[in-house]
Each structure stands twice: as structure tokens, then as C-alpha cells.
Amino acid sequence: MKKLFFTLLLLAVSSSAFAGDLILYNWSEYMPREVLEQFTKETGIKVKEVTYDSNEAMFTKIKMVKDHGYDLVVPSTDFVIRMSAEGLLLPLDKSKLPNFSNLDKRFIDRDFDKGNKYSVPYFWGSSGIAVNTDFVPLNKVKSIKDLLDPALKGRILLLNDLRGVFAIALKANGYSVNDRDPEHVKAAYEFLQKLLPSVKVFDSDSPKQAMLSNEAMVGQLWNGEAYVANQENPSIKYVYPQEGYSLWMDHLAIPRGARNIEEAHKFINFILRPDVAAKIASELGYSSPNAEAVKLLPEKMRKNPISYPDDEILARGEFEVGLGDATPMYEKYWLKLKTAE
Known part of the structure; x- marks a missing residue:
């Protein structure tokens, strides 16, 4: 019982320490620092990034922190399904995401989240x-x-x-x-x-x-x-x-308990901007679901089978x-x- 009390106390303290900032709960090494700095420079919104190493760890933490936890998470497809079914994700306001139109139609409106009610593709x-x-x-x-x-x-x-x-x-x-x-x-x-x-x-x-x-x-x-x-x-x-x-495909989503929902939408829309998405993809090497961003990538990367395998x-x-x-x-x-x- 004491262990649980101190765990919850630690979570509350760590969460309050980030009060006023957008809190991104993300995989390790999955968002370039310069992109976060650029977002802050353009919007004035500071971003605090906390990392995890598995979907299971992220899922457990989101279930524990019911209020005033994180503003954005990056779950894989199976956890988008699981978290939305358990009420752990908030619906997105598409009117605040005009850059959503840049996404490749192959990666949106899929069966696991019809209409992308809860999630936006980040990488595949x-x-x-x-x-x-x-x-x-x-x-x-x-x-x-x-x-x-x-x-x-x-x-x-x-x-x-x-x-x-x-x-x-x-x-x-x-x-x-x-x-x-x-x-x-x-x-x-x-x-x-x-x-x-x-x-x-x-x-x-x-x-x-x-x-x-x-x-x-x-x-x-x-x-x-x-x-x-x-x-x-x-x-x-x-x-x-x-x-x-x-x-696999990973997604940006807003978890239950987020306190900076407006800022979270601004961040998602920023990430969906072609120049920003291309910068992230160029540095991290993952496959971008952003069709307009892919056009901006160097030809050498677009033709690299590690990131963009052929149809066969x-x-x-x-x-x-x-x-x-x-x-x-x-x-x-x-x-x-x-x-x-």
C-alpha cells in the first residue's frame, strides 16, 4: 500500500512539474530535438518530452494517470484500438488539423480507426x-x-x-x-x-x-x-x-486527462506540415505516411529499400x-x- 502511495505521489509531482507545458509522451529517440525547438520558436508553446520503451509501458502509465497526465502519446496501431476501446483517448477535432490532407490515403481511414477519430499517422x-x-x-x-x-x-x-x-x-x-x-x-x-x-x-x-x-x-x-x-x-x-x-504504424493521439488540448492539436498540425515531416523522416529514417513530405525527401532516401521498400x-x-x-x-x-x- 505504501509503495502504491509513493508511486502515485511521484506521478503527481512529476506531472505538476510540467504544468503549463505541452507534455509529449513518446518512444525514445523518436522526435528530433530541433523540431521541438522549432515548434516552440514558431508558437511560443514549450514542449516537455517524456519517453518510454514499449507500448505496454505507455499503456500502463496512461491508465494510472487519469487526470493532468500527458497531452500527446504515440501508440502503435494495436494500442490505438485498445486505448480507444477503453476510453483512454480523446476524439480529435479535424477542423484544427488542416494539414491532415497531406497524408497518403493508404494510411488513413483504416478499419482500426475509421475516420481517424482518435489517431493521426506519424510513421510506418x-x-x-x-x-x-x-x-x-x-x-x-x-x-x-x-x-x-x-x-x-x-x-x-x-x-x-x-x-x-x-x-x-x-x-x-x-x-x-x-x-x-x-x-x-x-x-x-x-x-x-x-x-x-x-x-x-x-x-x-x-x-x-x-x-x-x-x-x-x-x-x-x-x-x-x-x-x-x-x-x-x-x-x-x-x-x-x-x-x-x-x-507497423505509429500514431499521434491525445490521451484522457490531457490539459493542453488546444496546444496538442497545434502540435499535431505542425508535425503534419510537409517540411517538418520531411525533416523528421530524414533524420530518423522511418517511413513517412505524409505524401507531400515524401516528395521533399532526397531521391537517395526515397529509393532506399530500408525506408521505402518496393512493392515486391x-x-x-x-x-x-x-x-x-x-x-x-x-x-x-x-x-x-x-x-x-
């Missing part, structure tokens, strides 16, 4: 496999099952992300990344158990660092992390596994959606896997 991308070819020949890692090679024991990085990790295990067994069949999910868990001795680290804060420091030789990375790693070390290559891979590669990918009533089953296996580290 993939979860693939990065290989440091200074240590591991590229032809040795074409398949997810190649990760089970004894030569890679203790040399692999996995994302600290339930959906991303289970996606590779499900694909390895020929199943959908959104599979809800208990036997299929169990088989995915058993695959991950076999892989676990080869895993050096789970990381979602800045997973590219383990590759750049040579702590891991092969790693599951989001494509933006792989893009930046490849720019720093061209020997780090990005592989789309032959069995298939997961595609895209056809092998599968977007993650909500797991519905299968969510507790996945969470149970994820906990068992992580506690066995």
Missing part, C-alpha cells in the same frame, strides 16, 4: 533483421530460422517489444503476425525458447547501439534504427526475412493489428519468456 515501417557483415556473412541470415544457428549464440539482439518479437516467431512457423490460435501462439513461444540462448540483449530504447558497438552481430531492428545504423556503418545490412515480416518486398509484409481477446495469452507467454532470460 517494418521490423526486420540487421546483420553486421563484418562478422556474419549476409547469405547466412536470409531466414528467421537462420537465427537458430549455433554460431550466433549470444550474438543476437531482439527488440523489447512483444508484438515485434512474436511476429518473427509466428512467421518462422508460417503463421500470421496477428494469429490468435492458442496452438500457433504456443508454437511461437516454443520457437522463442529455442532462440533465447542466442539472445544477448532485449532493447527498444536505442537497439541500433548494440549493433554499432558490436555487442550484437545480428539484430531485430525497426527499419528507422537500421537506416541510421547503416548510415554510420555501411557494413550493417537490413534483411527482409524470406518467411515474411511485420509492418512490401507484399511479403503484414501490418500488425489488434489481438483482441488473445492479448492476455500473448502477455502471459511474453512474461514467461522475459522472466526466463
Whole structure:
């Protein structure tokens, strides 16, 4: 009981410390500092950024902080579904988002949030496999099952992300990344158990660092992390596994308890401006859903398959959606896997 009291007290203190500022609750390394500074310079609105390393951590915090918490969050698709269903997101006022029209129609008005009532696409991308070819020949890692090679024991990085990790295990067994069949999910868990001795680290804060420091030789990375790693070390290559891979989309949303709703809309509209969205995409390497922003990107980036795969590669990918009533089953296996580290 005392522990809960002090946790809530800490949350209240930390929240009040940001009073008067727009509070952005975001993934680590997912918003360039200069973009936040530019927004403040143009609007006079200060932005305080607090970070998390998983959708699950963000979801738990939003549920705990019911009032005067955060003004903006960046959930992935399955958590947009989950949070809107539980009343944790506020409806958006589209009249305050004129730059919404810049978004590629492929990424809006999708089934998980018809009419984009609660969410605005921020980035989309993939979860693939990065290989440091200074240590591991590229032809040795074409398949997810190649990760089970004894030569890679203790040399692999996995994302600290339930959906991303289970996606590779499900694909390895020929199943959908959104599979809800208990036997299929169990088989995915058993695959991950076999892989676990080869895993050096789970990381979602800045997973590219383990590759750049040579702590891991092969790693599951989001494509933006792989893009930046490849720019720093061209020997780090990005592989789309032959069995298939997961595609994801992250979104800007306003959570329950936001106190700066007007300012949150101004920030979202600012991020949707083509020049701003292009600046963010250029620095972070993720795939932008902003059609007008993509036109402003250098041709070298627009044609880079890490950020913008061609139609043939895209056809092998599968977007993650909500797991519905299968969510507790996945969470149970994820906990068992992580506690066995």
C-alpha cells in the first residue's frame, strides 16, 4: 500500500512539474530535438518530452494517470484500438488539423480507426533483421530460422517489444503476425525458447547501439534504427526475412486527462506540415505516411529499400493489428519468456 502511495505521489509531482507545458509522451529517440525547438520558436508553446520503451509501458502509465497526465502519446496501431476501446483517448477535432490532407490515403481511414477519430499517422515501417557483415556473412541470415544457428549464440539482439518479437516467431512457423490460435501462439513461444540462448540483449530504447558497438552481430531492428545504423556503418545490412515480416504504424493521439488540448492539436498540425515531416523522416529514417513530405525527401532516401521498400518486398509484409481477446495469452507467454532470460 505504501509503495502504491509513493508511486502515485511521484506521478503527481512529476506531472505538476510540467504544468503549463505541452507534455509529449513518446518512444525514445523518436522526435528530433530541433523540431521541438522549432515548434516552440514558431508558437511560443514549450514542449516537455517524456519517453518510454514499449507500448505496454505507455499503456500502463496512461491508465494510472487519469487526470493532468500527458497531452500527446504515440501508440502503435494495436494500442490505438485498445486505448480507444477503453476510453483512454480523446476524439480529435479535424477542423484544427488542416494539414491532415497531406497524408497518403493508404494510411488513413483504416478499419482500426475509421475516420481517424482518435489517431493521426506519424510513421510506418517494418521490423526486420540487421546483420553486421563484418562478422556474419549476409547469405547466412536470409531466414528467421537462420537465427537458430549455433554460431550466433549470444550474438543476437531482439527488440523489447512483444508484438515485434512474436511476429518473427509466428512467421518462422508460417503463421500470421496477428494469429490468435492458442496452438500457433504456443508454437511461437516454443520457437522463442529455442532462440533465447542466442539472445544477448532485449532493447527498444536505442537497439541500433548494440549493433554499432558490436555487442550484437545480428539484430531485430525497426527499419528507422537500421537506416541510421547503416548510415554510420555501411557494413550493417537490413534483411527482409524470406518467411515474411511485420509492418507497423505509429500514431499521434491525445490521451484522457490531457490539459493542453488546444496546444496538442497545434502540435499535431505542425508535425503534419510537409517540411517538418520531411525533416523528421530524414533524420530518423522511418517511413513517412505524409505524401507531400515524401516528395521533399532526397531521391537517395526515397529509393532506399530500408525506408521505402518496393512493392515486391512490401507484399511479403503484414501490418500488425489488434489481438483482441488473445492479448492476455500473448502477455502471459511474453512474461514467461522475459522472466526466463
